[in-house]
Amino acid sequence: MATETYDAIVIGAGPGGYVAAIRLGQLGLNVLCIDKEHWGGVCLNWGCIPSKALIAASGLVHKAKHASHMGIDFGEPKVDVAKMQEWKDGIVNKLTSGVAGLVKGNGGSLLLGTAQFTSKDTLEVTTPEGEKKTVKATKGIIVATGTNVIEIPGFKPDGDVVITAREAVSLKEAPARMVIIGGGVIGMELGMVYQKLGTKVTVVEMMDQLLPGTDKDVVRVVEKRFLKSDNPATSLTKAKALSCEVKGGVATVTVEHEGQQKKIEAEKVLVAVGFRPNSKNLGLEKAGVKLDDRGHIKVDEFLRTNVPSIYAIGDVTGGPYLAHKASKEGEIAAEVIAGHKGAKMDIVAMPAAIFTDPEIASVGLTETQAKKDGRKFNVGKFPFAASGRAMAVNETDGFIKVLTDAENDDKVLGVTIVGHEASDLISESALAMEMHAFAEDVALTVHPHPTLGEGVMEAFKHALGEAVHVMNKKKK
Numbered sequence: 001m002a003t004e005t006y007d008a009i010v011i012g013a014g015p016g017g018y019v020a021a022i023r024l025g026q027l028g029l030n031v032l033c034i035d036k037e038h039w040g041g042v043c044l045n046w047g048c049i050p051s052k053a054l055i056a057a058s059g060l061v062h063k064a065k066h067a068s069h070m071g072i073d074f075g076e077p078k079v080d081v082a083k084m085q086e087w088k089d090g091i092v093n094k095l096t097s098g099v100a101g102l103v104k105g106n107g108g109s110l111l112l113g114t115a116q117f118t119s120k121d122t123l124e125v126t127t128p129e130g131e132k133k134t135v136k137a138t139k140g141i142i143v144a145t146g147t148n149v150i151e152i153p154g155f156k157p158d159g160d161v162v163i164t165a166r167e168a169v170s171l172k173e174a175p176a177r178m179v180i181i182g183g184g185v186i187g188m189e190l191g192m193v194y195q196k197l198g199t200k201v202t203v204v205e206m207m208d209q210l211l212p213g214t215d216k217d218v219v220r221v222v223e224k225r226f227l228k229s230d231n232p233a234t235s236l237t238k239a240k241a242l243s244c245e246v247k248g249g250v251a252t253v254t255v256e257h258e259g260q261q262k263k264i265e266a267e268k269v270l271v272a273v274g275f276r277p278n279s280k281n282l283g284l285e286k287a288g289v290k291l292d293d294r295g296h297i298k299v300d301e302f303l304r305t306n307v308p309s310i311y312a313i314g315d316v317t318g319g320p321y322l323a324h325k326a327s328k329e330g331e332i333a334a335e336v337i338a339g340h341k342g343a344k345m346d347i348v349a350m351p352a353a354i355f356t357d358p359e360i361a362s363v364g365l366t367e368t369q370a371k372k373d374g375r376k377f378n379v380g381k382f383p384f385a386a387s388g389r390a391m392a393v394n395e396t397d398g399f400i401k402v403l404t405d406a407e408n409d410d411k412v413l414g415v416t417i418v419g420h421e422a423s424d425l426i427s428e429s430a431l432a433m434e435m436h437a438f439a440e441d442v443a444l445t446v447h448p449h450p451t452l453g454e455g456v457m458e459a460f461k462h463a464l465g466e467a468v469h470v471m472n473k474k475k476k
């Protein structure tokens with residue numbers, strides 16, 4: 001069997017892997033990108049992109065139903081979920097084909113197949129047709145294999161009634177009833193999609209709140225819409241999903257909640273309890289690569305494993321599980337392999353976004369984390385209810401909350417936003433943290449009016465006791 005030799009090889013074509021392959025090509029290296037299934041990975045095919053398309057579409061349905069107070073009456077919207085899926089699939093196809101084109105356009109090669117290490121610089125790839133190929137990298141191999149969904153006892157996905165996010169973003173019709181096991185990001189994002197399409201949604205969450213790890217005052221804003229809409233959902237927190245029995249296309253889910261067992265019937269059961277790293281069956285042990293106790297690949301600030309010729313990026317290296325984190329790491333790993341001396345992972349703060357309704361976004365420390373760490377901080381807060389722009393677009397729920405360092409001239413420690421377009425608004429604060437800005441830097445920056453972004457400026461002014469459009473805290 002002849003061996004094909006490349007400068008670099010990337011295993012995985014998700015938002016980490018394909019970015020690494022493109023960057024390697026830009027830097028003049030001969031690169032091969034391998035994926036066992038499809039270009040774009042989970043993110044483009046059944047994660048970030050398709051879910052956000054459905055969120056936008058279901059949001060439009062919701063707006064159409066509730067526009068009469070603005071003097072606009074559409075009547076009851078007619079929703080064709082199958083056609084909505086065709087539209088969503090069109091977006092996915094454009095993006096995935098675009099990824100393949102960009103890798104090739106930058107001089108890279110693509111190969112569908114399952115890769116396994118046979119040594120620290122050599123892989124055996126089995127193609128979908130069963131053909132085996134041997135490929136070798138002279139400068140480095142990047143592992144970007146991501147994660148896969150966690151299964152829980154009694155809820156093995158069957159792809160029909162008991163499903164994962166993969167199937168949930170491709171349903172051809174909205175089920176009458178859906179039980180979601182896990183009230184985290186995926187469960188809440190997709191739960192709110194189908195809620196708006198008419199599904200009766202019940203969320204079962206083990207922790208004491210929905211969206212665990214998020215500040216409780218932030219979660220309350222999302223809960224208000226989720227639990228008190230015209231199609232209210234049901235939330236069972238501090239609850240344990242015990243079993244699931246499927247008969248005649250209907251599932252009966254048994255849940256332990258408040259010391260009692262409850263049975264809930266549903267046409268779909270979405271298991272959304274989290275992810276585990278795709279580090280098995282790669283032959284990493286043959287290459288001598290070390291993993292942590294959860295199966296994540298250990299890397300240093302250069303994204304290098306304990307084996308100098310092998311790198312790893314993205315979710316397979318551990319949390320936070322974020323596509324943009326994987327992409328940034330892909331760029332850095334590529335530059336390290338290409339010999340750029342200044343390349344390393346030295347991000348000040350990694351922003352994150354949750355596409356619920358309203359959205360949540362954060363960067364740096366949250367208030368909960370700051371208190372846990374014993375930090376001394378000042379808080380500035382600006383409610384969207386005080387924003388003229390938010391009123392004009394009928395999106396007044398939520399607020400912008402900023403934390404500044406009380407012991408270091410109000411240096412920016414973190415920002416959390418819950419509200420309309422939070423995912424877009426957070427980038428300014430990420431830049432502020434990356435530049436080691438202080439509250440005064442943002443507060444003195446003129447923001448255009450009328451915009452939602454003015455609220456960021458006002459929140460920082462509030463932290464300094466100088467807000468104009470909300471009352472400042474009385475100085476002690």
